[in-house]
Amino acid sequence: MGYLSCNAESAIATCDPYIWDNKRKPFQITNFSYADLESATNGFSAESFLGKGSYGSVYRALLHHGKLIAAVKRAIGPQQHNNKCASCTNCSTCSNSTSPADNEIEILSRVRNPRLVNLLGFSVDRNEKKLIVVEFMPNGSLYDILHSSPRPPSWRRRVRWASQIAKAVESLHSSNPPVIHRDIKSSNVLLDGKWNARLGDFGLALRGHVEDVRVRCTPPAGTLGYLDPGYLAPGDLSTKSDVFSFGILLLEMISGRNAIDVNYSPPSVVDWAVPLIKHTNFSAICDPRIGEPEDPRVIRQLAVLAARCVRSTAEKRPAATEVVDCLRNVRKMVQSPPIWGNVRRRVQRPSRSRQMTLEVLDGSGEMVKTKKLGSRRNRKVSSVPGAEEGNEAVGSLSDGVIRSKSIGSGSEIKMGWDPKKKPGLVVKMPVMRLVKSRSMGVVQSKRLLHCHQFAFELDKRAHAFRELSEPKLLVSWDKQPLIQKCILKQDTAVIESKEPNPVGSKTL
Numbered sequence: 001m002g003y004l005s006c007n008a009e010s011a012i013a014t015c016d017p018y019i020w021d022n023k024r025k026p027f028q029i030t031n032f033s034y035a036d037l038e039s040a041t042n043g044f045s046a047e048s049f050l051g052k053g054s055y056g057s058v059y060r061a062l063l064h065h066g067k068l069i070a071a072v073k074r075a076i077g078p079q080q081h082n083n084k085c086a087s088c089t090n091c092s093t094c095s096n097s098t099s100p101a102d103n104e105i106e107i108l109s110r111v112r113n114p115r116l117v118n119l120l121g122f123s124v125d126r127n128e129k130k131l132i133v134v135e136f137m138p139n140g141s142l143y144d145i146l147h148s149s150p151r152p153p154s155w156r157r158r159v160r161w162a163s164q165i166a167k168a169v170e171s172l173h174s175s176n177p178p179v180i181h182r183d184i185k186s187s188n189v190l191l192d193g194k195w196n197a198r199l200g201d202f203g204l205a206l207r208g209h210v211e212d213v214r215v216r217c218t219p220p221a222g223t224l225g226y227l228d229p230g231y232l233a234p235g236d237l238s239t240k241s242d243v244f245s246f247g248i249l250l251l252e253m254i255s256g257r258n259a260i261d262v263n264y265s266p267p268s269v270v271d272w273a274v275p276l277i278k279h280t281n282f283s284a285i286c287d288p289r290i291g292e293p294e295d296p297r298v299i300r301q302l303a304v305l306a307a308r309c310v311r312s313t314a315e316k317r318p319a320a321t322e323v324v325d326c327l328r329n330v331r332k333m334v335q336s337p338p339i340w341g342n343v344r345r346r347v348q349r350p351s352r353s354r355q356m357t358l359e360v361l362d363g364s365g366e367m368v369k370t371k372k373l374g375s376r377r378n379r380k381v382s383s384v385p386g387a388e389e390g391n392e393a394v395g396s397l398s399d400g401v402i403r404s405k406s407i408g409s410g411s412e413i414k415m416g417w418d419p420k421k422k423p424g425l426v427v428k429m430p431v432m433r434l435v436k437s438r439s440m441g442v443v444q445s446k447r448l449l450h451c452h453q454f455a456f457e458l459d460k461r462a463h464a465f466r467e468l469s470e471p472k473l474l475v476s477w478d479k480q481p482l483i484q485k486c487i488l489k490q491d492t493a494v495i496e497s498k499e500p501n502p503v504g505s506k507t508l
């Protein structure tokens with residue numbers, strides 16, 4: 001059972017045999033009387049007007065004596081129909097071509113998910129045109145928030161929204177038969193009362209397996225800039241076309257620029273961003289209004305994911321499930337950024353009197369670079385080191401895909417006070433071989449030599465570190481394999497060690 005059309009106002013139980021869940025009640029779709037919708041929208045007045053799309057206008061409606069706020073979509077002009085496939089004019093299935101409204105009602109009556117703008121009901125006006133009643137989204141579209149809001153959304157919000165949209169797409173693709181949205185874009189993502197992202201506008205969506213006649217007979221459609229370049233004929237359609245559009249949306253969310261923008265060269269966001277991602281120049285694709293995320297892994301993972309989604313070969317794009325998993329990880333990173341985020345900001349603005357040197361050694365121990373933290377140039381190094389040199393974690397490009405490599409393996413980082421900048425201070429440089437540093441501000445070292453009068457924090461990826469306000473003997477070991485942890489919690493360095501008398505904590 002699916003969407004049923006009837007003329008009297010009634011509640012129609014719908015149940016999709018494929019998505020039926022015993023624990024949930026079948027959802028109800030109401031056939032509203034046109035008069036009710038007219039009065040709920042004040043006669044489709046300008047005050048109720050929410051926006052206009054290619055299909056028609058959208059109005060805010062107060063239904064059930066103001067208890068239910070809904071959005072009513074009303075077509076303008078003659079009822080359009082999804083075109084028939086040019087190659088099969090005699091095909092009987094194609095003759096059942098539906099209007100976007102009918103299509104949206106039919107599909108939304110079969111899929112329901114908290115990540116979608118769900119259907120509440122429908123109506124038919126005096127000219128027999130359908131009106132669609134959907135959940136009201138009070139916080140506008142993602143497009144408006146990204147491109148017109150005076151307060152651009154933070155990385156945390158962007159990642160959350162990306163993850164929610166990916167879940168919406170996954171729910172469509174995993175229903176049986178799958179639903180392919182075909183029009184994923186920022187203006188079709190709306191924000192609900194709790195600022196959750198919801199995917200809407202199912203006017204172009206197709207429900208069925210790719211071999212189904214209906215799918216095979218529907219000509220390509222979508223929005224320029226988001227449309228899969230490989231989707232040139234009905235037979236080219238697959239769920240991966242949605243993944244492509246999602247990749248464009250992700251690039252738009254990362255960069256804050258439009259899918260097509262002639263102010264950029266090249267105007268297409270894919271042609272502009274993908275070469276930068278291939279060159280690991282992640283900072284260049286970040287929305288300049290918010291800069292890079294605190295944790296560099298966030299932008300790296302987002303960028304690489306977006307680049308994979310927009311690959312020209314559909315089969316090589318990830319499935320929506322994989323996209324969801326990847327974004328789940330990114331969400332964890334962005335929810336718990338390195339605890340020294342504020343400390344890193346301070347490192348980027350060190351006082352002139354106290355500078356540190358960062359020496360990057362290659363695998364053989366040769367120093368390949370010396371940087372003094374504090375200069376403009378060095379600030380960049382301290383926030384995303386290695387990106388300039390191409391030795392960041394995402395360094396290799398094979399077959400068009402950037403694969404993640406662990407950073408720093410085989411390299412050594414040497415750092416310490418610069419005695420020249422701090423006269424009178426006798427310091428031995430601590431040298432340590434990093435085995436693995438955790439992003440949470442934990443430094444692990446198997447061998448630590450000459451660790452005198454020195455306290456630091458280090459994020460191998462972010463290369464954020466700072467010194468204690470005064471030199472302090474931390475720990476010393478003698479050839480034993482050991483683990484030392486230096487955890488910075490805001491202004492306190494907590495030194496953990498296996499020593500009988502660990503140094504404890506030091507307030508900075």
Ligand SMILES: Nc1ncnc2c1ncn2[C@@H]1O[C@H](COP(=O)(O)OP(=O)(O)OP(=O)(O)O)[C@@H](O)[C@H]1O
Nearest residue numbers: 050051052053054055058071135136137187188201
């Ligand atoms: N459920 C809703 N709740 C609140 N506002 C909505 C809702 N649906 C649409 N709108 C508003 O109406 C505008 C037009 O929506 P519509 O889906 O018709 O077109 P669009 O997605 O902007 O463009 P297109 O039709 O080309 O895809 C949206 O930009 C949004 O501001």
